[in-house]
Amino acid sequence: MGAGISGLAAAFRLQRAGLDVAVLEARDRVGGRTWRFRVGGVPFDAGGEVLDHDHSALLGLAEEVGLAVVEHAGWPSELGPDLDGDDRALYEAFDAEVARLAARVDPERPEELEGAWELDRQTLAGWLAERGASPVVLAAAETWISSSTSTVSTTEMSLLAYATKLAAGAAPTGLRLRLAGGPSALSERLAGELAGRVRLTVPVAALDQGEDGVDVRLVDGERLRARDVVLAMPLTLQRELRFAPPLPEHRLRALAEATYGSARKEAALFAEPPMLAAPTVTSEGVVYVSDEDPRMLVRFAGAGAASRRLDFAAFAGVSPTSTASVDWTAERWSRGSYLILGPGHLTTWARRLGEPHGRIHFAGAERSALRSYMEGAARGGLDAAVEILAASG
Numbered sequence: 001m002g003a004g005i006s007g008l009a010a011a012f013r014l015q016r017a018g019l020d021v022a023v024l025e026a027r028d029r030v031g032g033r034t035w036r037f038r039v040g041g042v043p044f045d046a047g048g049e050v051l052d053h054d055h056s057a058l059l060g061l062a063e064e065v066g067l068a069v070v071e072h073a074g075w076p077s078e079l080g081p082d083l084d085g086d087d088r089a090l091y092e093a094f095d096a097e098v099a100r101l102a103a104r105v106d107p108e109r110p111e112e113l114e115g116a117w118e119l120d121r122q123t124l125a126g127w128l129a130e131r132g133a134s135p136v137v138l139a140a141a142e143t144w145i146s147s148s149t150s151t152v153s154t155t156e157m158s159l160l161a162y163a164t165k166l167a168a169g170a171a172p173t174g175l176r177l178r179l180a181g182g183p184s185a186l187s188e189r190l191a192g193e194l195a196g197r198v199r200l201t202v203p204v205a206a207l208d209q210g211e212d213g214v215d216v217r218l219v220d221g222e223r224l225r226a227r228d229v230v231l232a233m234p235l236t237l238q239r240e241l242r243f244a245p246p247l248p249e250h251r252l253r254a255l256a257e258a259t260y261g262s263a264r265k266e267a268a269l270f271a272e273p274p275m276l277a278a279p280t281v282t283s284e285g286v287v288y289v290s291d292e293d294p295r296m297l298v299r300f301a302g303a304g305a306a307s308r309r310l311d312f313a314a315f316a317g318v319s320p321t322s323t324a325s326v327d328w329t330a331e332r333w334s335r336g337s338y339l340i341l342g343p344g345h346l347t348t349w350a351r352r353l354g355e356p357h358g359r360i361h362f363a364g365a366e367r368s369a370l371r372s373y374m375e376g377a378a379r380g381g382l383d384a385a386v387e388i389l390a391a392s393g
Contacts, residue, residue, distance in 0.1 A: 001025075001204050001216070004032020005183070005374055006363045007232030008190035008198075009061055009381030014230075015194060017389055022224070023194060024216070026203040026237075026333045030191045033334055034183035034374065040269040040322030042294055045182045047265065047328070048374040050175040057378035058186070059177075065189035068180035072291050075174075075279055081140035090137055094128055101163035107369035110164045111347045119160035120347040127159055139283070142303070148286040150372065151261025151302030152340040161341035161350070168369035168376075178291065183374055206242035207231075209358050217242075228391075230384045232363035232377075236260050236335035247357055250349040257345060260336025261306075262329040266299045268312035268320035284310060302337065338365060338372040354383065361387050 001007065003025035011021045029035070033047040051058050062069055083091055105113045113119070124145065128137055141154045150157060179186055191198045206217040207229060216224040231238065235258040247255070264285075273295045279288040285301030287310070297320075299310045306329060313319040328334050341350050354367040363377075363384040370376030 001229065002032065002232035002364070003027070003030040003187065003191065003198055003200070004232060004364075004377060005034060005058075005061075005187055005190075006032075006365065006367075006377040006381035006384075007230060008187055008194070009057075009378050010230045010232065010363050010385045011197065012061070012064075012190045012193055013382055013385035014388060015197070017385075019388075019392075021194065021197055022226075023191075023198040024202045024204055024218075024224075025198065025200050028201050030198060030200070031184040031187040032377075033328065033338070034187060035326070036182035036184040037324070039267045039296065039324045042267075042269055042290075042296055042322075043182065043292065044267040044290075044296065044298070044324060045184070046267075046324070046326040048183045049178070051177045051179070051183075051374060052169070052171045052175055053173040053177060054169050055177075055373070055375035055378075057382055058179075058375050061190065061378060062179055062186055065186070065193060067186055067189050070178050070180060071176050072178060074176040075288075079279065079281065081144050083137065083140060087134055087137045087140075090128065090131060090133055091140060093131070094124075094141070097127070098159070098163050098166065101160065102166040105160070105164050105167050107164050107168035109351075110160060110369075111351060113160070116160060116347050119163075120158050120345070121343045122159040123343055124154040124157045124159055124162060126155070128154075143281060143283050146303040147283055147301060147305040148281050149302065150340055151263045151306065151337040152259055152342075153303050156259060156340070156342050158341045158343050158346055161346040164346060164369055165371065170370060170373060204241065206244070207360060208244040209360060214359050226359075228359045228361060228388050230361050230363050230381070230388070232381060232384075234260060234334060234336065234364065235339065235366060237333065243357070243360075245358070248355075250352045250355075251357065254345075254349040254353060257342070257349070259340055259342050260329075260338060261302055261340050262304070263337035264299075264301045264306040264309070264325060264327045264329075266301075266310055266312075266325040267323065268297045268316070269294070269322040270297070270316065270318060270320050272318075274316055284308065287315065340372065354380075356387060 208215040365376035367380035368376035
């Protein structure tokens, strides 16, 4: 269930293995948190946009369905907060500590790292504060980590989880690759390969399973029967489902505690292409120039900055001809950005999110160590498919 990259990847792999599949999607489109539409006639990726050379699951799927991958220049590597003296030294020490942890931790078994329990309960802001961080340093961390990428305040982010995501391959070679037609094109190609097996606007209400299968109950009362179910929905939506038998304790705790960040993505088209030499990172998020002509200004804002729209006219000094704004926190079938682990989550329930519940197999980026990346979604879907195929012999 779920026709984002993860659910479609699972169905695609299972169908290739000879199984009969059906994909149920609550939205009226495929793609999930990847979504391309036009702003003043120009394509705009309102969700996921770029990937890395080491994002092998995404690149492999793109190759299988014949979707081209193109490379662009990427962002300057020297981007970072403008700090001086002791403030700069402390922020560099913070970066070094995260890198040291990432080099030591096994992203598939983070709980085995010495001191994992304590590190998981330490927040990013807490680590800085314990070392005497000034308000300037704490604000810089909020801007560069929360507002510009991670969508949750640094006061709520686990230090170990943050390092584990880097260890899992967040973006080791830089986010320089784009899929032709945007990431939603990959979802559309995968859906096309499924030969009409994708059903849209069919929200699911409940999953009742027995020894030989699962009854899938739709909101409109329709019932479907499946031998196995792949659940590729964010935890924010799994909270609305009824499960019989009830979920195990670790998943119930995950549903109660999981934090999905706030995220907004916006675009503005101008009569003259905007001039912006490099991405501008402020407390309002990151603003950059799109990679395709005619170029737009694009803004990504996370955490507290996501509650506000950007005044593009004031930012650029001229009024745009067209604008668009997508608040993923308010989007009905997402209810937030992506799963960001808080203190204590990784070493308790988060590392178990891939465990099946009988014949219900969990996909999504939540299953992967790359929980806030499209690559994590692809890995989660493919891993769920492997799990089902292994169980079926």
